[in-house]
Amino acid sequence: MxxxxxxxxxxxxxxxxxxxxxxxxxxxxxxxxxxxxxxxxxxxxxxxxxxxxxxxxxxxxxxxxxxxxxxxxxxxxxxxxxxxxxxxxxxxxxxxxxxxxxxxxxxxxxxxxxxxxxxxxxxxYLASVTTGTVTGGHLLSAADALERGIEEEILLRREAPVVTGGEHADGFLITMRDTAHADGHAVSLVYADRDALTVEATGGWNTLGMRGTASGALKLSGAVPPDQVVGPPGGFREVALDSMIPVGHLAWSACWLGAARSSFSALLRWLSREQRERLSSPLVHERLGRIRLDLELVSGYLGGVRQEVERVRADRSRPDSAEVQIHLNSLKTAASELTYQAVDRMVQLAGLAVGYGTDSPVPLERTLRDLRSAALNYSNDRLWTANGALCLLDRGVTLL
CATH class of the missing domain: 1.10.540.10 (Acyl-CoA dehydrogenase/oxidase, N-terminal domain)
Structure with a gap:
């Protein structure tokens, strides 16, 4: 330690x-x-x-x-x-x-x-344990069930294929099926200190990008007091819609935008310093304009969704309304796809040596690999289908 x-x-x-x-x-x-x-x-x-x-x-x-x-x-x-x-x-x-x-x-x-x-x-330092070997990345379901031990202790045994920073965490928030007989969507969120658990790494993390997150598989087991259930027993959906989902989508999108924005700034400085003869080219201008638009769209939508989440919290209105969920899902899908597209455009503009090189003065190659994970980090496929179903509940088409 x-x-x-x-x-x-x-x-x-x-x-x-x-x-x-x-x-x-x-x-x-x-x-x-x-x-x-x-x-x-x-x-x-x-x-x-x-x-x-x-x-x-x-x-x-x-x-x-x-x-x-x-x-x-x-x-x-x-x-x-x-x-x-x-x-x-x-x-x-x-x-x-x-x-x-x-x-x-x-x-x-x-x-x-x-x-x-x-x-x-x-x-x-807190780590999140929400993936499952059976349920995959489905946030609102769980297979591993809580057990009640002596003196009302809660016993948990949990396997998770992806836990960001899990081997280094001091505490865990863990989704569990509330009882062995409960429906798979009756999920409880439990906090456990590391000292209360046996933590076993069951898989490594050697990936294309996001290589420093150490998001390998873990097996956790231990016992905690009953008041370490966070939110209602079996009612994790309420916690997720109020907090985990909106803050996650805002924070992830901000991270992806920050990485792409920093890379674009570095590319502009490199062009101005090393490629001044290219700066009069209309093709270069057009490509720069498209990159900037991708980033502007993410930034603007991020700001709008953040303000909406703040209004929902201030008004104590329903975070599970169709339009709010559509906007949150749209933020995540747009940010993950447009920031990656922007950096891909940067690589094309910078060329083979600078855009694709691992020792380039502009770290586009690393950013491209990192951002490729964004669409996989809670899969966009799942969010596209969710938004399609939600559209049928918001027939007035409440835009952000």
């Missing part, structure tokens, strides 16, 4: 200037480490330790628990900055923040009082 995990540095509220300095330093560190993280396919432990020390594990934790108390607009902004330096690290952090939001909004009083200060202090 690393020193950063056993001796966390407490999160501290910071003035805007100091917070900006912290963020700039984090971005610089991530950028220095990015190529090595990708090349070695190693979990970015130094980057996570820096995020812990700067208080960024408590980014969405309210200040009354010692966190930074930041909001979804801040999450979207910072995710883009971090992803522009290292997409693997940014996704690790974004998914931690997704789990933190779940706890803030749905943990019971005792669990919140005990756990949220630890998350805020950088002691607990």
């Amino acid at each position: 690393s020193e950063s995990r056993t001796r966390p540095i407490p999160a501290r509220p910071a003035c805007d200037g100091r917070a900006q300095d912290d963020l700039d330093a984090l971005v610089a560190l991530l950028a220095v480490n990015a190529a090595g993280v990708d090349r070695t396919a190693c979990f970015p432990e130094e980057n996570l330790a820096a995020l812990r020390s700067a208080g960024y594990l408590g980014f969405l934790i309210p200040r009354r628990y010692g966190g930074m108390g930041r909001d979804l607009a801040d999450l979207v902004t910072v995710a883009q900055r971090l992803a522009g330096a290292c997409l693997s690290t940014a996704m690790i952090w974004a998914m931690h923040c997704q789990q933190a939001d779940v706890l803030v909004r749905h943990a019971g009083p005792r669990l919140a009082a005990e756990l949220l200060p630890r998350v805020a202090a950088g002691e607990v």
